[in-house]
Amino acid sequence: MRADRLVRRMRWTLSIALLVTARAASGQASEGLDSATAAAIAPIVQQARAANLPVTLLYAKAREGQVQRVPVAKIEAVVRTLADRMRTANEALKPGASEQELHAAADAIKSGVGPETLRAMREAGGDGSLAVPIGVLTQLIARGVPVERASMEVVALLKKGAVAKNFIALEESVRQDVLAGRRPDESLDLRLKGIIPNLPQSANADAAGLNAGSPRRPR
Amino acid sequence: MHDINEEGDELIGRIVRELKTLPPVPADATARVLARVDAARHDEGPGRFSRRVIVSLPAAIGYAVAATLAGFLIRGAVPRQPSAPVVAQSPNAAVSQTLGTRTTLVPAAANTRALQEAPIKWQFVLDAPRAKSVTVVGDFNAWDGSKTPLERDSASGVWSALVDVHPGRHVYAFLVDGKTWTLDPNAPRTKDLDYGTQQSVLMAGMP
Numbered sequence: 001m002r003a004d005r006l007v008r009r010m011r012w013t014l015s016i017a018l019l020v021t022a023r024a025a026s027g028q029a030s031e032g033l034d035s036a037t038a039a040a041i042a043p044i045v046q047q048a049r050a051a052n053l054p055v056t057l058l059y060a061k062a063r064e065g066q067v068q069r070v071p072v073a074k075i076e077a078v079v080r081t082l083a084d085r086m087r088t089a090n091e092a093l094k095p096g097a098s099e100q101e102l103h104a105a106a107d108a109i110k111s112g113v114g115p116e117t118l119r120a121m122r123e124a125g126g127d128g129s130l131a132v133p134i135g136v137l138t139q140l141i142a143r144g145v146p147v148e149r150a151s152m153e154v155v156a157l158l159k160k161g162a163v164a165k166n167f168i169a170l171e172e173s174v175r176q177d178v179l180a181g182r183r184p185d186e187s188l189d190l191r192l193k194g195i196i197p198n199l200p201q202s203a204n205a206d207a208a209g210l211n212a213g214s215p216r217r218p219r
Numbered sequence: 220m221h222d223i224n225e226e227g228d229e230l231i232g233r234i235v236r237e238l239k240t241l242p243p244v245p246a247d248a249t250a251r252v253l254a255r256v257d258a259a260r261h262d263e264g265p266g267r268f269s270r271r272v273i274v275s276l277p278a279a280i281g282y283a284v285a286a287t288l289a290g291f292l293i294r295g296a297v298p299r300q301p302s303a304p305v306v307a308q309s310p311n312a313a314v315s316q317t318l319g320t321r322t323t324l325v326p327a328a329a330n331t332r333a334l335q336e337a338p339i340k341w342q343f344v345l346d347a348p349r350a351k352s353v354t355v356v357g358d359f360n361a362w363d364g365s366k367t368p369l370e371r372d373s374a375s376g377v378w379s380a381l382v383d384v385h386p387g388r389h390v391y392a393f394l395v396d397g398k399t400w401t402l403d404p405n406a407p408r409t410k411d412l413d414y415g416t417q418q419s420v421l422m423a424g425m426p
Contacts (some may be wrong), residue, residue, distance in 0.1 A: 100386075101332070129332040
């Protein structure tokens with residue numbers, strides 16, 4: 001009988017230990033969120049995880065709201081919207097997108113960029129990361145360049161072989177022009193004239209024979 | 220089906236028949252087993268389930284403390300997921316991070332992208348001589364202020380920190396004294412369409 005009691009006590013101890021461990025693990029999974037926010041977004045996170053989307057972006061978005069003391073209901077709505085954008089971005093950036101690309105693409109969609117633009121960017125950009133080109137596209141739109149115009153020009157740049165440093169240079173030039181009082185779309189026109197001729201796939205480079213035997217995109 | 224008996228191997232046939240035969244059981248065996256079961260039931264009594272549940276208060280507290288300690292020991296032994304995305308320190312680390320996140324990524328593409336997405340050092344600076352503490356929160360540190368405190372230069376009162384950021388567009392803000400949302404005076408600003416707040420913007424290039 002004493003052995004029976006010992007076994008029962010061991011069972012109780014083990015059960016409580018498992019409960020405590022599970023509780024600790026779930027606390028860890030909430031990624032530093034308060035319990036109400038963590039509970040509110042848990043189903044969204046679960047669905048995203050099942051869809052193989054990086055849930056760290058969802059937790060970060062929730063924490064962004066928490067640090068600004070946004071109500072839980074609003075955080076939940078924002079995280080749900082982000083998950084939808086990530087699904088759209090993931091589908092558009094097939095066959096696979098990095099976390100940085102998904103992050104950038106979700107922001108771009110928020111700014112009004114359509115999935116067809118993202119698909120065109122993936123097609124034009126080959127295996128290269130689209131995190132910077134998509135980020136520059138978002139920032140051009142934020143500066144006031146119309147979505148369609150900015151999307152068209154960024155895809156065209158990728159087709160001509162533009163790489164991250166070209167996009168960063170373009171964005172910086174437009175920023176300085178806008179600060180100096182130039183209209184964003186005017187500035188984009190002007191600065192593209194300075195970038196395009198130097199790209200590997202541009203007509204001028206072709207005419208000069210610079211592209212003979214060169215790959216479509218620098219690796 | 221292969222039948223041993225049909226082959227006429229008498230020896231093997233006898234062995235099989237022997238093995239198929241159950242060992243002899245004493246006539247009173249069943250009665251003895253039932254008597255033991257009945258005796259055990261009688262010993263525990265009708266309220267045995269209740270007796271299992273009820274334990275004395277000091278013992279319960281003792282078990283709870285022991286279980287909690289055991290739980291934390293187990294938790295400590297299990298590898299934890301970092302509370303924010305791990306910032307890759309090298310291209311190889313970036314490869315594994317990317318592959319770990321996106322299982323559909325083609326390895327060659329993953330290599331190319333991971334190299335292009337390797338983090339670079341970005342310096343954040345805020346002139347706030349009267350502040351007691353300054354942290355930077357942004358999408359690069361998952362909006363976790365505790366991760367990135369700025370250090371104050373005692374002579375100038377300028378706060379700064381070097382942070383790993385991946386190439387691309389990032390939004391951020393400073394938290395002064397743990398609560399005051401402060402924009403970077405030297406960076407472009409944008410209105411976040413999700414939460415409606417103003418944020419600073421940085422465009423990080425390739426490493």
